[in-house]
Amino acid sequence: MDLNPPAGSKISVSYEGGNPTIIIPSAASSSRYFGGAFLLFWLGGWAMGFQHAVSEILSGKGSAFLVFWLGAWTIGGLMAGYTVFRIFRPPVSETLELKRTGIAYDSGISPPQFDSWNKIRNTSDRWKSAFPRRVSAELDRRQLQSLRLRETEAGNRLTVDVDAERIDIASGASEVEREWLARLLASRYALPQISANASGNEP
Secondary structure (H helix, E strand, O other): OOOOOOOOOOOEEEOOOOOOEEEEOOOOOOOHHHHHHHHHHHHHHHHHHHHHHHHHHHOOOOOHHHHHHHHHHHHHHHHHHHHHHHHHOOOEOEEEEEOOOEEEEEOOEOOOOHHHHHHOOOHHHHHHHHOOOOOEEEEEHHHHOOOEEEEEOOEEEEEEEEOOEEEEEOOOOOHHHHHHHHHHHHHHOOOHHHHHHOOOOOO
Protein backbone atom coordinates (compact mmCIF):
# COMPACT_ATOMS: atom_id res chain seq x y z
CA MET A 1 0.00 0.00 0.00
CA ASP A 2 1.53 3.30 -1.14
CA LEU A 3 1.36 5.94 1.60
CA ASN A 4 3.50 8.40 -0.36
CA PRO A 5 1.49 11.43 -1.55
CA PRO A 6 1.81 12.54 -5.19
CA ALA A 7 4.96 14.43 -6.18
CA GLY A 8 4.73 18.09 -5.21
CA SER A 9 1.83 17.51 -2.83
CA LYS A 10 1.59 19.39 0.47
CA ILE A 11 -0.09 16.38 2.08
CA SER A 12 2.04 14.61 4.69
CA VAL A 13 1.77 11.33 6.63
CA SER A 14 2.54 11.19 10.36
CA TYR A 15 3.19 8.05 12.44
CA GLU A 16 3.43 9.74 15.84
CA GLY A 17 0.24 8.18 17.23
CA GLY A 18 1.06 4.65 16.12
CA ASN A 19 -1.45 4.65 13.27
CA PRO A 20 -0.59 6.49 10.05
CA THR A 21 -2.32 9.87 9.96
CA ILE A 22 -2.82 11.72 6.69
CA ILE A 23 -2.49 15.48 7.19
CA ILE A 24 -4.07 17.74 4.58
CA PRO A 25 -3.12 21.39 5.18
CA SER A 26 -5.77 24.02 4.69
CA ALA A 27 -5.70 25.75 1.33
CA ALA A 28 -4.85 29.27 2.43
CA SER A 29 -3.68 32.34 0.52
CA SER A 30 -1.97 35.31 2.12
CA SER A 31 -4.09 37.55 -0.14
CA ARG A 32 -7.03 36.94 2.18
CA TYR A 33 -5.40 39.28 4.68
CA PHE A 34 -5.91 42.19 2.28
CA GLY A 35 -9.62 41.43 2.35
CA GLY A 36 -9.45 41.21 6.13
CA ALA A 37 -7.72 44.61 6.38
CA PHE A 38 -10.34 46.16 4.10
CA LEU A 39 -13.15 44.76 6.23
CA LEU A 40 -11.53 46.13 9.40
CA PHE A 41 -11.53 49.63 7.89
CA TRP A 42 -15.09 49.12 6.70
CA LEU A 43 -16.17 48.08 10.20
CA GLY A 44 -14.76 51.37 11.50
CA GLY A 45 -17.14 53.26 9.20
CA TRP A 46 -19.90 50.77 10.05
CA ALA A 47 -19.52 51.57 13.78
CA MET A 48 -19.90 55.31 13.14
CA GLY A 49 -22.98 54.78 10.99
CA PHE A 50 -24.46 52.44 13.60
CA GLN A 51 -23.87 54.92 16.41
CA HIS A 52 -25.41 57.77 14.44
CA ALA A 53 -28.51 55.77 13.54
CA VAL A 54 -29.03 54.59 17.14
CA SER A 55 -28.67 58.14 18.43
CA GLU A 56 -31.28 59.41 15.97
CA ILE A 57 -33.75 56.68 16.92
CA LEU A 58 -33.26 57.11 20.68
CA SER A 59 -33.77 60.87 20.36
CA GLY A 60 -37.12 60.27 18.64
CA LYS A 61 -35.97 61.69 15.31
CA GLY A 62 -35.60 58.36 13.56
CA SER A 63 -38.04 57.44 10.81
CA ALA A 64 -39.41 53.97 10.06
CA PHE A 65 -36.97 53.76 7.16
CA LEU A 66 -34.04 54.46 9.52
CA VAL A 67 -35.19 51.63 11.81
CA PHE A 68 -35.33 49.27 8.81
CA TRP A 69 -31.94 50.52 7.59
CA LEU A 70 -30.43 49.95 11.04
CA GLY A 71 -31.62 46.35 11.06
CA ALA A 72 -30.02 45.65 7.69
CA TRP A 73 -26.88 47.59 8.72
CA THR A 74 -26.59 45.51 11.88
CA ILE A 75 -26.83 42.22 9.95
CA GLY A 76 -24.20 43.46 7.49
CA GLY A 77 -21.86 44.40 10.32
CA LEU A 78 -22.28 41.02 12.03
CA MET A 79 -21.53 39.22 8.75
CA ALA A 80 -18.43 41.35 8.18
CA GLY A 81 -17.23 40.77 11.74
CA TYR A 82 -17.70 37.00 11.38
CA THR A 83 -15.77 37.03 8.09
CA VAL A 84 -12.89 38.95 9.71
CA PHE A 85 -12.82 36.38 12.49
CA ARG A 86 -12.58 33.54 9.96
CA ILE A 87 -9.86 35.30 7.99
CA PHE A 88 -7.53 35.86 10.96
CA ARG A 89 -8.35 32.65 12.86
CA PRO A 90 -5.41 30.20 12.66
CA PRO A 91 -6.21 27.32 10.26
CA VAL A 92 -6.21 23.70 11.45
CA SER A 93 -5.21 20.93 9.04
CA GLU A 94 -7.67 18.22 8.02
CA THR A 95 -6.61 14.78 9.28
CA LEU A 96 -7.49 11.15 8.67
CA GLU A 97 -6.09 8.67 11.20
CA LEU A 98 -6.05 5.27 9.48
CA LYS A 99 -7.01 2.74 12.15
CA ARG A 100 -7.38 -0.98 11.63
CA THR A 101 -11.17 -0.90 11.85
CA GLY A 102 -11.86 2.54 10.37
CA ILE A 103 -10.86 6.18 10.16
CA ALA A 104 -10.80 8.91 12.80
CA TYR A 105 -11.69 11.95 10.70
CA ASP A 106 -11.28 15.64 11.59
CA SER A 107 -12.19 18.25 8.99
CA GLY A 108 -10.01 20.89 10.67
CA ILE A 109 -10.61 24.63 10.22
CA SER A 110 -10.11 26.32 6.86
CA PRO A 111 -9.98 30.07 6.13
CA PRO A 112 -12.62 31.43 3.71
CA GLN A 113 -11.94 30.82 0.02
CA PHE A 114 -13.37 33.85 -1.75
CA ASP A 115 -12.18 32.78 -5.20
CA SER A 116 -14.28 29.60 -5.06
CA TRP A 117 -17.57 31.31 -4.10
CA ASN A 118 -18.71 31.82 -7.71
CA LYS A 119 -18.02 28.15 -8.51
CA ILE A 120 -20.65 27.01 -6.00
CA ARG A 121 -24.05 26.89 -7.71
CA ASN A 122 -26.11 25.13 -5.05
CA THR A 123 -27.63 27.52 -2.49
CA SER A 124 -27.27 24.96 0.30
CA ASP A 125 -23.57 24.48 -0.51
CA ARG A 126 -23.04 28.24 -0.53
CA TRP A 127 -24.60 28.51 2.91
CA LYS A 128 -22.35 25.73 4.20
CA SER A 129 -19.33 27.46 2.69
CA ALA A 130 -20.25 30.74 4.39
CA PHE A 131 -20.84 29.08 7.78
CA PRO A 132 -18.63 25.98 7.88
CA ARG A 133 -18.47 23.80 10.96
CA ARG A 134 -15.70 21.54 12.16
CA VAL A 135 -16.59 17.88 11.71
CA SER A 136 -15.11 15.04 13.76
CA ALA A 137 -16.29 11.51 13.07
CA GLU A 138 -15.29 7.90 13.60
CA LEU A 139 -15.87 6.23 10.23
CA ASP A 140 -16.23 2.47 10.59
CA ARG A 141 -16.06 -0.03 7.75
CA ARG A 142 -19.82 0.05 7.25
CA GLN A 143 -19.82 3.81 6.73
CA LEU A 144 -16.74 3.62 4.52
CA GLN A 145 -18.77 1.53 2.07
CA SER A 146 -20.41 4.83 1.04
CA LEU A 147 -17.07 6.43 0.15
CA ARG A 148 -17.21 7.76 -3.41
CA LEU A 149 -15.05 9.83 -5.73
CA ARG A 150 -17.62 11.84 -7.63
CA GLU A 151 -17.03 13.78 -10.84
CA THR A 152 -18.79 17.15 -11.00
CA GLU A 153 -18.64 20.20 -13.26
CA ALA A 154 -16.41 21.92 -10.70
CA GLY A 155 -14.05 18.91 -10.38
CA ASN A 156 -14.06 15.71 -8.36
CA ARG A 157 -15.36 15.32 -4.80
CA LEU A 158 -14.45 12.61 -2.31
CA THR A 159 -17.47 12.01 -0.06
CA VAL A 160 -18.66 9.66 2.65
CA ASP A 161 -22.18 9.40 4.08
CA VAL A 162 -22.61 9.46 7.86
CA ASP A 163 -26.26 8.90 8.77
CA ALA A 164 -28.16 11.59 6.84
CA GLU A 165 -25.09 13.81 6.30
CA ARG A 166 -22.68 13.74 3.36
CA ILE A 167 -19.15 14.77 4.33
CA ASP A 168 -16.67 16.14 1.81
CA ILE A 169 -13.18 14.76 2.45
CA ALA A 170 -10.02 16.56 1.29
CA SER A 171 -12.05 19.48 -0.08
CA GLY A 172 -8.94 21.68 0.12
CA ALA A 173 -6.79 19.20 -1.80
CA SER A 174 -6.24 19.04 -5.56
CA GLU A 175 -8.07 16.60 -7.83
CA VAL A 176 -4.92 14.49 -8.21
CA GLU A 177 -4.54 14.34 -4.42
CA ARG A 178 -8.16 13.26 -3.97
CA GLU A 179 -7.70 10.52 -6.57
CA TRP A 180 -4.59 9.31 -4.72
CA LEU A 181 -6.46 9.35 -1.41
CA ALA A 182 -9.40 7.44 -2.92
CA ARG A 183 -7.07 4.70 -4.19
CA LEU A 184 -5.27 4.56 -0.84
CA LEU A 185 -8.48 4.16 1.18
CA ALA A 186 -9.87 1.65 -1.30
CA SER A 187 -6.76 -0.49 -0.95
CA ARG A 188 -6.52 -0.28 2.83
CA TYR A 189 -10.20 -0.94 3.58
CA ALA A 190 -11.03 -3.22 0.62
CA LEU A 191 -13.46 -0.86 -1.10
CA PRO A 192 -13.45 -1.99 -4.73
CA GLN A 193 -16.11 0.51 -5.79
CA ILE A 194 -13.69 3.37 -5.07
CA SER A 195 -11.08 1.89 -7.41
CA ALA A 196 -13.72 1.30 -10.04
CA ASN A 197 -14.95 4.89 -9.97
CA ALA A 198 -11.73 6.72 -9.12
CA SER A 199 -10.98 7.58 -12.73
CA GLY A 200 -14.49 7.87 -14.11
CA ASN A 201 -17.91 9.34 -13.50
CA GLU A 202 -20.10 8.32 -10.59
CA PRO A 203 -22.86 6.07 -11.94
